[in-house]
Amino acid sequence: MNDPLAKTIPPDVGDGTPPQRGSARERVERTIRHALLTGRFVPGRPVTLRGLAQDLGVSPMPIREVIRSLAAENALDIRPNGRIEVPRMTPARLVEIMRAREMLEPELAAMATGNLSRADAKDLTRIDDAIDRSIESGDAEAYMRLNHDFHFRIYRAAESKVFLPLVESLWLQFAPFMRIVYGRVGTAALEDHHKDAIAAIIAGDRQALKAAIAADIGAGMHLLQEAGD
Amino acid sequence: MNDPLAKTIPPDVGDGTPPQRGSARERVERTIRHALLTGRFVPGRPVTLRGLAQDLGVSPMPIREVIRSLAAENALDIRPNGRIEVPRMTPARLVEIMRAREMLEPELAAMATGNLSRADAKDLTRIDDAIDRSIESGDAEAYMRLNHDFHFRIYRAAESKVFLPLVESLWLQFAPFMRIVYGRVGTAALEDHHKDAIAAIIAGDRQALKAAIAADIGAGMHLLQEAGD
DNA sequence: CAGGTCAATTTGTGATCACATTTCGAATGA
DNA sequence: TCATTCGAAATGTGATCACAAATTGACCTG
Structure with a gap:
């Protein structure tokens, strides 16, 4: 069937609440x-x-x-x-997406540094633990959701109405393709730099957080190169 | 009246041609x-x-x-x-837009370098001449159209389906505000680095083109800071 | 069994409508 | 003169419909 949505979202919960505008x-x-x-x-x-x-x-x-x-x-x-x-991915397109990510996301994370509290770091740790579990259990869908949550929990703190939409667009573009990759090579080989990022946030180290995000993106790209063989 | 469009676009030229899909x-x-x-x-x-x-x-x-x-x-x-x-501009938002431009546009221009022929350089020279005339005559609307043409003639040559939409989004965001600025301070103070860019294209010098675009964006920002006084 | 043909189905498009909400303006009051 | 109120007008939303183009699939032909 052609309805990847029906499974997760009931057609309509007729709970009598009047629909609101939009x-x-x-x-x-x-x-x-x-x-x-x-x-x-x-x-x-x-x-x-x-x-x-x-x-x-x-x-x-x-x-x-x-x-x-x-x-x-x-x-x-x-x-x-x-x-x-859903757009098909090409090698050239993927390279461009990752280059754009490398330009925008570390900077966006750096902008967020000052706005991230210790409580945020705690939440991020909790998310990262869940990510580790999803990698172990091989649940690619949970991994993708949690990994997105992790990154955007940081990015949103930057409160940038300019950078955030640009980065969101990039994630929407490569996510469907990544799902295919995880389906092919599994999630076992996944490695990230989330713990470095959390440490940088706790330390309030802007440059370290920027570096951690850059490394995280680089690691993702490395996985793709291996998967391409 | 509230129709900035009616003046330029006739409601419909009833020429009998059947409308096509979309x-x-x-x-x-x-x-x-x-x-x-x-x-x-x-x-x-x-x-x-x-x-x-x-x-x-x-x-x-x-x-x-x-x-x-x-x-x-x-x-x-x-x-x-x-x-x-149309979104209102704030100083913070403008700074972010210009920072994003500085990150993306020089790189996009660099990607275009190899695809730009001498014929492209000739076209760009022609556009730049028209830009100079529009600055002299104080025609802000023509200036904006031509300046956009100049930049995107270069950017389009990069053939990037990832970077180009990101940059287009940024231009759409700051353009309406720039029109206000030009209306307030005039176009006389406008200066760009288009001739450097054209020289770099003719020389096939990737780094020089990148630098010229970066300088061009920087000059625009400088104008805004002066206008803010 | 492969290739083409044509009709039925499916698809996106553009228009129109009903509706709730919001906005606007004139009349009213202090 | 200014603020308030209240009804009329305007606005976005969601649904439905007609239509042309495209797709699909069964059928036929070789």
Whole structure:
């Protein structure tokens, strides 16, 4: 079947609460973004308005708007014939995405340094522990969700309305592909620099956090090069 | 009146040609993007679906999709109450946009170096001459259009489907504000490093082109600091 | 069994409508 | 003169519909 969403999101909980302004769209957007980020959409597979609409229990209308948003972020591709699909990854594109990440994310993390409290560090430690468990158990979907949570918990603290959307766009672009990679090579080989990042946050060391994030991205790229063999 | 578009785009040329698939949406998108980039939209002014629809001679439907796209690129802001407006600029936001530009655009130009021929250099010279004329005559709108043409003629040559959209998003964000600045301080003080860039392209000097673009962005920022006094 | 043909189905697009919310403006009051 | 109120107008949202283009799949032909 072609509904990676129906399993996780009930069509509609008819709980009698009156729908609020823009609520359908927001719910649809949250759902689809989350599905994209955890790799529930397969690159190259066509996506249809009516299909998603039925899965999510709404009319095609809010779907159309969300699809347009995601297409504008290059998270979805609208072909010349109107067909919608998750973009296929190419080696060249992947390299560019990672280069853009290396330029933006360490800087964004550095901007966040001053705004990250010890409580944030504690939350990040908790997330990182869960990440380790997901790697052990080989749960790729949980890993992706938690890894995203970890990074964006940091990035959001920067409170940048300019950098954050750019980085979000990049994650939406490579996430579906990464899901394929994890499915192929497993999660065992995954290594990150999260603990370095947490230490840098506790120390309030801006440069160290920047370096840790850069190293983390570099490690991800290294995994991909090995997987390519 | 609230229709910065009606003046430039006739509602509809009823030439009998049957509309093609997605053509209304594309025309609307081109028109609004161009209007944004040349500062025809004033920050803070509300934008309405039906208003634009009437100006462009279409139903509100294609407008809705284009607005969603542009909102996803942070070129428009959709308030919690659903109101659409051109984002207001703040000093902090402007600084972030310029920092992001400094990170991405020189690199994008460097990527383009090998793909830029002598013919491209000739075109760029022609555009730069027109820019000089627009500065002399004080035609801010022409200046903005030509300056955008100059930069993106270079950037497009990089053929990067990752970097180019990120940079386009940034331009859409600061353009409406720059129009205000030019209106306030005039265009006389404008200086750029376009001739350095053209020389670098002819020489095929990747680093020099990178430096020229970086300097060009820096000069724009310098102008803003002076205008802020 | 492979390749082409054509009709039925599916798809995105654009328009229109009903509706709740918000915004705006004129009338009213102190 | 200024603030308030209240009704009319305008706005975004979500649904539905008609339509043309594209896709699909069964059927036929060789």
